[in-house]
Amino acid sequence: MKSFYHYLMxxxxxxxxxxxxxxxxxxxxxHGFPKTSxxxxxxxxxxxxSADYLETMATFDEAWEKYETEVHHA
Incomplete structure (x- = not known):
């Protein structure tokens, strides 16, 4: 299965x-991002x-939902 990082790229x-x-x-x-997770x-x-670049975790949640839909349910 594709990692979240790989999907995000x-x-x-x-x-x-x-x-x-x-x-x-x-x-x-x-460089510390958990690339294989x-x-x-x-x-x-x-x-x-550890990451100070996300203004809101809602961005991660939105990306995670797309990841779940496209990768886990493909």
Whole structure:
């Protein structure tokens, strides 16, 4: 199964137009991001405690919902 990070990278964009693209760009630059994880709690804990680039966890939740829909239910 594709990790959340791997999924998120499809949203990277040189000129991000939305919050998920900004999140993808910032996660790419974050060398501590749990790149192999597909665990919601591990990822959300990391983002809440270690990542200062997300303005709101709602962005992560929105990206996670897309990930769940596209990867887990494909």
């Amino acid at each position: 499809k949203y990277r964009h040189p000129k991000p137009q939305d919050a998920i693209s900004q999140f993808a760009n910032q996660a790419y630059e974050d 597909s665990d919601y709690h591990e990822l959300s804990s990391y983002l809440e405690l």
